[in-house]
Amino acid sequence: MRASLIQVAVDEGESVQDRRARVAALVRERRDSDLVVLPELWTTGAFAYDLFDTESEPLRGTTYDVMADAARDAGVWLHAGSIPERGSDGSLYNTSLLFSPSGGLAASYRKIHRFGFDKGEAVLMGAGQALVTAALPETVLGLATCYDLRFPELFRGLVDAGAETLVLSAGWPERRRSHWTLLAQARAVENQSFVLACGTAGTHAGVPQAGHSIVVDPWGEVLGEAGADEEVLTVDLDPAKVAQTREVFPALKDRQLGLTVPGGAV
Ligand SMILES: O=C(O)CCC(=O)C(=O)O
Numbered sequence: 003m004r005a006s007l008i009q010v011a012v013d014e015g016e017s018v019q020d021r022r023a024r025v026a027a028l029v030r031e032r033r034d035s036d037l038v039v040l041p042e043l044w045t046t047g048a049f050a051y052d053l054f055d056t057e058s059e060p061l062r063g064t065t066y067d068v069m070a071d072a073a074r075d076a077g078v079w080l081h082a083g084s085i086p087e088r089g090s091d092g093s094l095y096n097t098s099l100l101f102s103p104s105g106g107l108a109a110s111y112r113k114i115h116r117f118g119f120d121k122g123e124a125v126l127m128g129a130g131q132a133l134v135t136a137a138l139p140e141t142v143l144g145l146a147t148c149y150d151l152r153f154p155e156l157f158r159g160l161v162d163a164g165a166e167t168l169v170l171s172a173g174w175p176e177r178r179r180s181h182w183t184l185l186a187q188a189r190a191v192e193n194q195s196f197v198l199a200c201g202t203a204g205t206h207a208g209v210p211q212a213g214h215s216i217v218v219d220p221w222g223e224v225l226g227e228a229g230a231d232e233e234v235l236t237v238d239l240d241p242a243k244v245a246q247t248r249e250v251f252p253a254l255k256d257r258q259l260g261l262t263v264p265g266g267a268v
Pocket of ligand 1: 174
């Protein structure tokens with residue numbers, strides 16, 4: 003299975019409209035791939051809080067239409083990163099879209115862990131409530147977004163639901179790049195799964211982005227890593243490696259569930 007991660011540069015010099023058209027053209031160039039992955043909030047930038055409202059879209063809005071066409075034209079599975087979705091309840095959500103090669107919506111995922119503590123996304127957007135997996139012909143994807151990477155229980159939940167390839171769209175800042183690489187490898191090793199983590203390049207809202215999108219195999223080996231700038235990272239991976247790894251080193255079977263502290267917490 004060939005996966006291409008398009009590490010989009012999100013800089014303020016480019017309009018949302020221009021970037022959308024440019025990224026659609028990049029997707030159309032990936033006809034050689036089975037799966038194409040885009041980053042988090044690449045239309046606005048993950049830290050461009052002022053744009054979340056003005057550039058918000060319904061799930062089936064402009065980005066949906068443009069990306070559905072691009073997926074169909076390229077004939078690829080397209081994880082189109084996330085959009086600032088205006089839900090039917092009026093709230094904003096950080097929502098990822100997955101398209102099939104025919105351009106149909108295969109899945110959508112509202113980011114569960116919102117970043118910013120008491121500001122930014124954490125107060126501007128609503129939280130997703132549901133884990134999302136999607137069966138492709140070659141593998142089962144588990145979807146996650148950026149800050150979710152810090153919460154191992156989310157990924158374990160995806161694995162329990164059948165995920166074999168964990169796809170993370172992100173807009174991760176350069177200043178915490180060491181966490182990004184470490185956590186991507188940790189999530190792959192502990193879940194004996196592929197991790198495809200696609201971030202952004204460039205600088206927006208004064209936040210330099212880490213780039214360094216990464217693909218890690220179920221043994222923790224890095225199959226490919228991008229540099230700091232805009233780049234398409236293409237990696238060939240063998241989906242059978244998940245079952246092989248889980249068979250020869252069956253650590254997931256040794257989980258001890260329901261552990262408690264005798265007498266309660268101290
Ligand atoms: O956890 C981090 O360090 C970065 C998270 C983040 O930037 C995000 O979720 O948008």
